[in-house]
Amino acid sequence: MTDTLSRMLASRDWLMADGATGTNLFNMGLSSGDAPELWNVEKPDNIRALYRGAVESGSDIFLTNSFGCNAARLKLHDAQNRVRELNRVAAELGRDLADTAGREIVVAGSMGPTGEIMEPMGPLSYSSAVEIFHEQAEGLKEGGVDVLWVETISAPDEFKAAGEAAKLAGMPWCGTMSFDTAGRTMMGVTATDLAEMVDKLPYPPLAFGANCGVGASDLLRTVQGFAAAGTERPIIAKGNAGIPRYEDGHIHYDGTPELMADYAVLARDCGARIIGGCCGTTPEHLKAMREALETRPAGPRPSLDEIAGKLGGFSSASDGTGEAAPAPARNRRRRR
């Protein structure tokens, strides 16, 4: 076990990951619709500033600007032939910064979903998904990331395909899904489903968990679901800074730095060992989170009521498991 993340997990109780990528780049003037990944080459200073924002705010782990840097997404910008290059540069910019930070920092190569629906419901085959992720993984590896970081996945097969790609690239990996639909992912995966699936993978991730989704409260309920499944594997919590609100013609996330500080401590109490933010989480939020994690004592696992009291209510009555979960009113009458 020689990789940086494993070593840090072995010596620390918790690690702080970074915040938003997209939201922070939009604040630097990225136009919606443009591929953020092109900035790796066109505006590297902005990407350095993005990474530095996380590191200077106390993040132990930051993600590279490569979320949509796979052939399936880049083809929408006619940049599908630049996968290797754009990933490599995203990683190199991060590597340089981490190596001069003066403390140990994990550079995590972000790998977001392909955006395609997998067979048999959609057009993307498992083997194509592996190929798409593998190409990206090789670029990130070449640029020097410490670990691959698969995130915002909703389909089980896509998660598995990314894991297989990590294996092909010979890289350790972490994987998180986005639980945004009544406690499940868009494709119906519950927290328990993911915890069980991860433990059965032939090449399991170093850590797994949840990112994005709805609000901070929902995300912590999902983290509790992972912990309740009895996993020994480190759990990742990367929630949004509240919920987007539309005011005076622009959007902002309603989670304050104080709320995210509460969220970070609650996430640790729920059982997460890698704690960060997602959309809307700025360096200001990260500083408040770091300070809270360092100064507030760990506590017992909070009840759902305590979470709702501090962070706001849940978006759905249940997380899709247990007796409160909705069940179909009809019985199937025919053998399949």
Add this chain to the structure above:
Amino acid sequence: MAEEEDDLILSELPDDELVPQMGDDLYDGLKDEVAEGVQILLDRGWAPYRILTEALVSGMTVVGNDFRDGILFVPEVLQAANAMKAGMGLLKPLLAETGAPKMGKMVIGTVKGDIHDIGKNLVGMMMEGAGFDVVDLGINTDADEYIDALAREQADILGMSALLTTTMPYMKIVIDTMAEKGIRDDYIVLVGGAPLNEEFGKAIGADAYCRDAAVAVETAKSFVARRHNQMPAG
């Protein structure tokens, strides 16, 4: 789980058992069976429009309700929509020939600057499943493309989708442009996408925000019905 009965022979079922069975087959996403059921009803002399409303749309309503209630998820809904499509493939030419009433027509697209399309595709499929005609403009759609398509297609409904907080404000630009041209009230405007909410829909002047594809279908139906009621009699 109890041992279930052997495969049913659809053609041996009387109408009042076949129709609920087709609903179940839609729910289970069995496209060959749904197409077979449609053919049997046609052979028995059912009008195409009756098959559409009583056998298919009613079945998809159950799918939509369970999706809305968090019982079914996207994979099951896509399969049900595919099964619906198989049935519609047989009915569509016949519906046109017989001059059957139309549910309405929707022009749908993901807004300018946004390239996400899973949600938009799902709404399109569910709307088709409910019997609407759907014209899909794809991703990265600007105001002129929406407005041209609405006129060209003589549509009733405009559907706009966005997955990014940075692209959702473009919906307001489209609605404002429609208002400038004096055509805003000619159409029902529905908006949706993960970062949106009802407050946002109201703030930009849409008729409704739709939380998911099932809600979009229900909302479209009720707005179309309201419009028909407002039309002068005769």
